[in-house]
Amino acid sequence: MQRRKFIKDTLTGLPLLFLTPTLLASCGKDDENINPNGKTVVVIGGGISGLAAAKKLKEKGFTVIVLEAQEKVGGRMRTDRSLGVAFDEGASWIHGPNGNPITNLVSQSGANTFLTSDDSVEVFDTNGTAYSDTVLTNAENQFESALNAVRNAGTQTQSFQSVFNSLYPTQANNRLWKYMLSAFLEFNTGGDISKLSSKFFDDDEEYNGEDVIITNGYDKITDFLAQGLDIRLNTRVTGIDYSNTKVNITANGSNIEADYVIVSVPLGVLKNNAITFAPALPADKISAITKTNMGNVNKFLLVWNTAFWDTNLQYIGYTPDTKGKFNYFLNVKKFTPANALMTFAFGDYATTTESMSDNDIVNEIMLHLKSIYGNSIPNPTNLLRTKWGQNINSYGAYSYATNGTTTADFDTLAKSVNSRVFFAGEHTNREYRGTVHGAYLSGLREADKIIDLL
Numbered sequence: 001m002q003r004r005k006f007i008k009d010t011l012t013g014l015p016l017l018f019l020t021p022t023l024l025a026s027c028g029k030d031d032e033n034i035n036p037n038g039k040t041v042v043v044i045g046g047g048i049s050g051l052a053a054a055k056k057l058k059e060k061g062f063t064v065i066v067l068e069a070q071e072k073v074g075g076r077m078r079t080d081r082s083l084g085v086a087f088d089e090g091a092s093w094i095h096g097p098n099g100n101p102i103t104n105l106v107s108q109s110g111a112n113t114f115l116t117s118d119d120s121v122e123v124f125d126t127n128g129t130a131y132s133d134t135v136l137t138n139a140e141n142q143f144e145s146a147l148n149a150v151r152n153a154g155t156q157t158q159s160f161q162s163v164f165n166s167l168y169p170t171q172a173n174n175r176l177w178k179y180m181l182s183a184f185l186e187f188n189t190g191g192d193i194s195k196l197s198s199k200f201f202d203d204d205e206e207y208n209g210e211d212v213i214i215t216n217g218y219d220k221i222t223d224f225l226a227q228g229l230d231i232r233l234n235t236r237v238t239g240i241d242y243s244n245t246k247v248n249i250t251a252n253g254s255n256i257e258a259d260y261v262i263v264s265v266p267l268g269v270l271k272n273n274a275i276t277f278a279p280a281l282p283a284d285k286i287s288a289i290t291k292t293n294m295g296n297v298n299k300f301l302l303v304w305n306t307a308f309w310d311t312n313l314q315y316i317g318y319t320p321d322t323k324g325k326f327n328y329f330l331n332v333k334k335f336t337p338a339n340a341l342m343t344f345a346f347g348d349y350a351t352t353t354e355s356m357s358d359n360d361i362v363n364e365i366m367l368h369l370k371s372i373y374g375n376s377i378p379n380p381t382n383l384l385r386t387k388w389g390q391n392i393n394s395y396g397a398y399s400y401a402t403n404g405t406t407t408a409d410f411d412t413l414a415k416s417v418n419s420r421v422f423f424a425g426e427h428t429n430r431e432y433r434g435t436v437h438g439a440y441l442s443g444l445r446e447a448d449k450i451i452d453l454l
Contacts, residue, residue: 034454036062041450042249042258043067044237044275047075048436049424050264051225052443058229060451065258066229067251069236069393072219073226076266076394077436079217080384085338086217087301089386090397091436094214096207102221102437106214109224113212114335116314123317124372125175131319135176143180146171147202154198159403160185163198175319182324182346183317190295190434191400192324192347200401204438205431215335218436237265241278242420260420260453262446267413267427268294268395281417288412291405292427294396295434296350296389300343300361301332302380307339308373316341318368324349326365350397354387361385398434399427414442419453422446 041057043050046068058064066073076090094113097103106113123131131139146168154163164172164181171177181193189201214220232251239250240261249256269275270289280286309316309331316329324346332340343365345353353361362383370377388397401407407430414428424442432438 034060034451036060036454038063039259039454040065040257041260041262042247042256043262043264044240044249045075045264045266045425046070046073046222046226046231046233047264047266047425047439048077048222048225049426049428049439049443049446050075050262051222051229052440053262053264053424053447054229054443055225056444056447057450060447062450064230065256066226066231067235067237067249067256068231068233071233073231073233074219074222076388076397077218077222079219081217083301083303083338083340083382083384085301085303085332085336085340086215087299087342087384088214088218089299090388091218092213092299093211095211095435095437096209097212098207098209100207100209100437101440103212105221105224105440109220110216111214111218111220112216114215116211116213118210118315120312120314121317122310122313122315123176123179123319125319126321126371128371128374131176139176139180143177143184147185150198151201156197156199156406157403158198159194160196160198160201161193164193175321178321178323179317179319179327182349183328183344186295186324186346187297187328187344189400190297190396190398191293191402192295194348195293195402197401197403197405200405200407203401203407204433207437213335237275239276239278240421242418243278247420260422260450262422262424262443262450264424264443264446266294266394266396266425267292267399269393272392272395274392277421284412285415285417288409291402292399292409292413293402293405294394295398295400296347297397298345298350298353298386298388300326300345300353300365300386301384302341302343302362302365303382304339304378304380306378307333308377309341309369316372318372320368322349323347326368351389353385354390358383358385400434414445416446416449422449 040063043054043066046066054064054066078089080087094102150163235251237251241248246257247261311333314331314334318327326343328344330342332338332342410430416422424446426433426439429438429442
């Protein structure tokens with residue numbers, strides 16, 4: 001799913017492994033001028049941002065300890081292989097592979113990729129009738145214009161939905177438009193349009209090229225980055241005291257001392273005050289944490305004994321009355337042997353699904369599929385699902401700009417405190433927030449900040 005399906009200029013022709021040197025080169029000192037003198041860095045969070053920072057700092061000679069609350073590294077890059085297919089619970093795509101640092105990690109880590117095509121899609125209405133290419137093309141062109149119109153008319157305090165409804169009152173309850181608002185915009189940003197900023201919903205940057213999907217598990221990349229690092233699993237940090245020269249980190253009731261600490265937990269963890277800071281964080285940092293928001297997107301993998309859908313399609317769209325409700329299907333059989341579809345819940349409906357039973361989920365999804373393929377299709381044999389909103393290690397899927405925020409708030413989230421407490425994660429990368437590459441680059445950025453202190 002392209003990060004900017006309608007407003008990016010997709011450039012082709014660049015080789016897949018092309019990398020932008022200025023992004024990957026160290027911003028810090030030359031190696032001969034780096035002397036850590038035994039300094040210790042504790043990295044809180046074993047997601048890709050924390051691992052990127054830890055790996056770079058270790059290579060520069062620092063003593064690095066990674067504290068990870070979960071039973072394995074990866075953070076929101078988690079892969080479930082229990083059904084014989086790699087179900088990535090979080091990240092699945094590399095958004096814009098040309099120049100993207102994650103592309104280089106693919107070849108190093110043994111991850112496999114599949115080049116996606118957003119044009120390989122058929123969209124169906126509730127009566128099972130497919131929308132014509134002409135109708136879809138016209139609607140998508142109008143949608144692109146609507147995005148620009150909302151951005152131009154919006155203000156810092158207004159939500160996308162409020163501005164959109166005022167500009168396009170006849171489209172607010174149109175099923176095809178609700179499909180585009182959720183499967184395109186809410187999927188892209190993570191936030192429900194009722195909470196999404198009308199002004200800053202898409203002011204971040206993107207790389208070029210058709211997106212690729214990891215087919216054998218995104219955790220291949222984080223497992224690769226974790227090699228050789230001192231990682232302490234099942235270690236939950238609850239306090240950071242930076243009132244003295246050394247930083248004291250409380251984890252599992254014990255204390256660890258460090259010269260520097262990198263806090264690479266998701267924004268949702270900070271918003272829920274899962275970690276206590278002493279002294280309290282600066283007012284501007286607290287304000288940015290409060291004002292920015294954590295979105296929710298949930299994923300559902302369904303497996304059958306045989307495929308009943310058009311296996312040549314890559315995506316299947318559906319336009320239900322309820323926005324964000326199982327309206328977008330990824331044909332997993334397109335790039336694996338599995339007879340499987342993956343569908344999604346976006347925006348507020350993603351949160352609704354978390355209180356639904358597995359049977360309820362399957363029944364609702366099958367109502368949509370039966371509308372398309374008929375009542376005789378079988379129920380799936382297995383289901384895997386996510387509940388990111390309830391996950392205490394993230395409290396959501398990824399960050400987004402909500403009404404009341406500005407782009408500057410994401411820069412504030414990235415600011416270090418007293419040159420001892422540093423912050424990494426996709427929510428700290430204004431240019432590439434909400435992405436794997438944004439998280440990765442933020443880890444390298446914070447490592448460079450520490451290196452530059454020597």
